[in-house]
Amino acid sequence: VVMKEVFNTRSMEEELQAKLGVKEVHVVPGDSDQFPWVKKEMGRTCVNVIKRNLAMQGNIIAVTGGTTIAAVAEMLVPDSDLKESLFVPARGGLGEQVENQANTICATMARKAMGTYRLLHVPDQVSKDAYESLVLEPSIQSILKLIHSATMVIHGIGEAQTMADRRDTEEDVLAKLKEKEAVAEAFGYYFNKSGEIVHKVPTIGLHLNDLESINTIIAVAGGASKAEAIQAYLIKSPSQVLITDEGAAKEILAKL
Ligand code: F6P
Numbered sequence: 001v002v003m004k005e006v007f008n009t010r011s012m013e014e015e016l017q018a019k020l021g022v023k024e025v026h027v028v029p030g031d032s033d034q035f036p037w038v039k040k041e042m043g044r045t046c047v048n049v050i051k052r053n054l055a056m057q058g059n060i061i062a063v064t065g066g067t068t069i070a071a072v073a074e075m076l077v078p079d080s081d082l083k084e085s086l087f088v089p090a091r092g093g094l095g096e097q098v099e100n101q102a103n104t105i106c107a108t109m110a111r112k113a114m115g116t117y118r119l120l121h122v123p124d125q126v127s128k129d130a131y132e133s134l135v136l137e138p139s140i141q142s143i144l145k146l147i148h149s150a151t152m153v154i155h156g157i158g159e160a161q162t163m164a165d166r167r168d169t170e171e172d173v174l175a176k177l178k179e180k181e182a183v184a185e186a187f188g189y190y191f192n193k194s195g196e197i198v199h200k201v202p203t204i205g206l207h208l209n210d211l212e213s214i215n216t217i218i219a220v221a222g223g224a225s226k227a228e229a230i231q232a233y234l235i236k237s238p239s240q241v242l243i244t245d246e247g248a249a250k251e252i253l254a255k256l
Contacts, residue, residue, distance in 0.1 A: 012249045016242070019256045020234045024049075024241040031247025032068075033223035038245050039068055043075035046154065046220050046243050053216040054081045059151050062090040062206060063109060064187060065102040066156035068220050073105045076112035085115040088147050090155060091205030092122035094188050095167030118143050126202055135204055147205055153214050157221035158185045159229045173199065184229035186219070193228065195235030211238050218243060227251035 009027045016025045026045045032038035050061070059081075063069055076082070087110040089102030098104055103119045110117035120143050122134060134140055158166075160182035164174055180198035182190040188201035189208060197208070211217055217238065221230050222245030230244060231252050 015253055016249060022234055022240055022242050026243045027249045028245050030245055031224055032245050033225050033247055039071040042220050042222055042243050042245060043071035046072045047075050049218055049241055055151060057084060059085040060146060060149055061085055062088050062147055062150035062153045063102055063106050064090045064155040065094060065096045065100050065105060067100055068156045069154060070100055070105050072220060073108040076109055078114045082113035082115055087115055087117040089120045090153060091188055092120050092203040093124035094201055095124050118146055122204055150214055152216040154218045155186055157219055157230050157233045159226055160185050160190050184232040186233050191232050193232045195232050222248045224248055224251040
């Protein structure tokens with residue numbers, strides 16, 4: 001039985017890799033929509049992938065928010081390589097609860113890995129004027145510089161409607177997301193099923209085009225309910241690693 005499980009997961013990984021056109025895929029058994037421990041398993045796998053991709057020195061690891069990346073943080077353990085790493089949030093406030101905010105996750109990761117961290121303090125929804133003056137603040141400039149020199153990014157992917165609801169999105173934006181048929185969300189960007197950007201939450205930090213120059217990009221997202229979102233986001237994203245679960249993997253493959 002165990003051999004069969006191993007085999008099935010591996011063949012799913014290979015098939016997903018080819019069909020989604022990503023560099024590397026890891027599928028953990030189970031469906032995180034049904035069992036919370038599956039998120040921890042994705043977290044454990046992610047920790048291994050992080051360690052394998054660390055450079056000898058100068059690692060700057062940018063992380064996003066969400067419950068999945070929070071599970072990655074929970075699974076981190078001290079490690080001599082990770083100790084030298086600097087953890088930073090990938091983007092400013094995106095309307096998450098404190099425990100699921102990138103800042104919190106980044107601090108947890110640094111504590112668990114015995115590394116260091118820097119935080120990005122920006123309000124959740126910034127007006128254009130506030131944004132323009134905020135980015136000129138020297139303290140914000142210095143952390144933004146670090147974020148833009150990230151060597152690795154670890155991010156979540158969410159289902160558009162779920163994320164819009166979770167963030168108490170304004171009515172006009174909700175209407176826009178519906179009209180433009182948004183299905184996925186990552187880094188504060190909403191995407192339609194062809195992977196095109198249909199809306200962007202105004203906040204500072206890493207922007208999608210910044211990802212092109214980053215060596216290691218790891219997406220961690222699972223659960224059958226996220227299948228469409230994962231697939232949509234990956235259509236136009238740069239080559240990267242996907243860590244997912246059997247629930248999402250089966251659903252994606254059934255539709256491809
Ligand atoms: O809000 C931060 C974020 O990383 C989003 O970009 C993403 O859609 C979401 O969290 C994923 O959240 P979860 O892991 O809880 O599904």
